[in-house]
Amino acid sequence: MPLVRIDARSDKSPETLRAISDGVHHALVDAIGIPADDRFQILTTHPAHELVFDEHYLGVERRDVVFVQITLVRGRSDEKRQDLYRRIVRNLEADAGVRPQDVVVTLTENERVDWSVGEGVAQLVP
Template sequence: MPLVRIDARSDKPAPVLQAIADGVHRALVDVIGIPEDDRFQIISTHGDGELVFDRHYMGVERQDVVFVQITLVRGRTEEKKKELYRRIVANLGADAGIRPEDVVITLVENERIDWSVGKGVAQLVDGV
């Protein structure tokens, strides 16, 4: 049950934000095999000066960054993570017109006990 946070500039139209969200979700389904209905996303938009990034860090020329942070249960291989990054960037380019250089992705891993998806129950541990 990944939790996805997407941060982008506030001048992005709603259909572009939806395409970004859809592209990230599709990559999670296709690459790491989450169920189609396992979709939990937070989209935040930011005005001028509220997204701070180095435009040239590590030789990548960024213009209009979209940050994607995915919190998920630990256990995916390095290869799966790399494929997830590739697929997210490909989807966002094809569906939302986002340049690959402008997509910054971070994964935050934790354990099954670190999740409650309602009712104050640890469903991923208790098998509810």
């Protein structure tokens, strides 16, 4: 059960924001095999001045960054994580018009016991 936080500028249309949300979710389904109905996202918009980023860090030219933070259970290979990044960028470019240079993705991994998805129970613990 990944938990996804997406931060983007508030001047994006509701349709673009939905396409960003969908693109991230579809990448998670395709790259790491989460179930299609396993969708938990927090989408937050900000005025441009609230999204601070280096426009040239590591030689990438950024203009309108979309931050994607994904918290998920530990255990995916480096190859699967890199495939996830590629799929997110591809989906956001194709479906939401977001430039690949403007997509920043971070993963935070934890253990199954670190999740309760309701009722005060750690449902992912066998």
